[in-house]
Amino acid sequence: MNEFDDTKHRLLETAGMVFAEKGYRAATVREICQRAGVNLAAVNYHFGDKQRLYIESVKRAHFCRGQQIPRPEWPAGTPAETKLRDVIGAVLARMLSAPDQAWQGQLMLRELQHPTAACMELVRDYMRPQFELIMALLRELLSEQVDENRLRLIAFGIVGQCLHFRLGRPVMSLLTPPEEYRRYQPDYLADHIADWTLAAIEGLRARADHGGPVATGSGGGR
Amino acid sequence: MNEFDDTKHRLLETAGMVFAEKGYRAATVREICQRAGVNLAAVNYHFGDKQRLYIESVKRAHFCRGQQIPRPEWPAGTPAETKLRDVIGAVLARMLSAPDQAWQGQLMLRELQHPTAACMELVRDYMRPQFELIMALLRELLSEQVDENRLRLIAFGIVGQCLHFRLGRPVMSLLTPPEEYRRYQPDYLADHIADWTLAAIEGLRARADHGGPVATGSGGGR
DNA sequence: TATTGATTCAAACAGTTGTTTGAAATGGCT
C-alpha cells in the first residue's frame, strides 16, 4: 500500500467530481472508474461498495475544502463592517468558483440538501463555525439591540442570499439582462449583500433613536 | 377516452409526487404505476416515455399551483409595506407547506435547480410575474433611489432568504434550538424578512438624508 | 349481436446498473 496510493486517491478525487456533477444516483461506478483510469472492480476492492465511496468522497471534499481556504484573519482593530464584507465574500467565492475547482463545494451542497450519514459531521465541523462567526459579527454590529433568535434569522438570511446566487443561477440568468448577469461575481455580490445588510442595521439603529424600542420581528402579524 | 380519464389523471398526479420525492432519475415507472394502481405499460401508452411523463407532470404541477393559490389582491390604497409582507408570506407559505400538499412546489424547485425542457416555460409563466411584482413593490418603496440592477439584487436577496428556509432546513434544524426552530412558520419568517427589508430601506433613506448620494452597491471594493 | 377502435394486461426484451469472481500481474522479501 503506497502512501500516495494512486488508484485509491484518484478514485476518491474523480468520484467527488462525478458525484458533484451528476448526483449519487446518476453517477455510475463505470464512469468514475473510466475517468479515473482504473479498473471497474477497484471501487469494490478499495471501498466495498458505491455508497461507501460516496461517503468517503464527501468527507474528503470537506477536508480538502478546510485546508484550501483557511479561516480569514484580520489585523486587530479591523471594523466589524469590513469583516462582515470579507466573510460574505469568502462564502460567495467558495460557492461560485468554476465547477472544476469547486466540485467540493457542490458536493457538500448536495449533501446538505439531501442529507445522508455525512451531513451532521459536515455541519458540526464546517457550517457551524462559519455560522457562529457571522453571528458574532452581527452581534457586534447590532450591539444587543436584538435578541439571539432574531440574530439567527438575520444570519440565515445572509447565508440564504449567498446560496441563492449559487442555486438559483439557471433562473436568475433568465431574469437578468446578460450584460448585468455577467457581473454577478463574488466581489460584486458580496459588496451588495454586505451593503444591504449594513443598511438594515443602520435602519434599525435609526428606529431605536427616533421612536421607541425596535420591533421584535415576529409580533407584527398581518 | 373519458373526460376525466382516470388512468392518465392518476398517473400524472402520482408521477408528480414520486418525481418530487425522489427526483427524475431515482423515480421508477414501476413504482409510479404501482402507486397509481395502473399497469406498467400505461406510461408508454399514454405519454410515450418516462421523460414526457415527467414534463407533463411538471406542467400540471405548475398549473395546479396557479389555480390553488390565486394572485393576491389588495384594496386600493394598501401601503406597499403591507403588500411586500403579504407577498413574502405567500412565497413562504407555498414553499413550506407539508410535502403531501406541496409536492408541486418541491417538483418545481427540482426543475428550477436542474433545468430540463420545462424550466424556461416555468420561469416565464410562474417565476417572472412573481418576481416583477416584488420588483415593482421595491421600486415603489425605494422611490428611484437605486437603479434597476440593484433593485434586482435586492429582489433576488428576498427570494433567496425565502428559499433558504426551505432548502436549508436540514442544516438550520441543527443550528437552531428546537423550541425556536419550531416557530419557523411562514408568518413568523415573513414578518422577519419583511421587517428586515424595510429596515434596510429606511437605512438607505437615512443615508440619503444625512450625507451624499446612496452607494451604488458595487463600487466599494474591499 | 357482431364489429370496431381504444384501452388494459402479463410477459418478455434489451440495455444498464452495482457487484463478484478467479486468474493474472505486481513488487518487496529472503
Added chain:
DNA sequence: AGCCATTTCAAACAACTGTTTGAATCAATA
C-alpha cells in the same frame, strides 16, 4: 530465484431499468 500478500484485470452475474409486444378486455355503434 522462489515465495508471498497485495493489487489489477477482463469477464461474468444477478438485479433492475425503460420499453415493446401481442393477446385480452372493454365500450360504443351499427
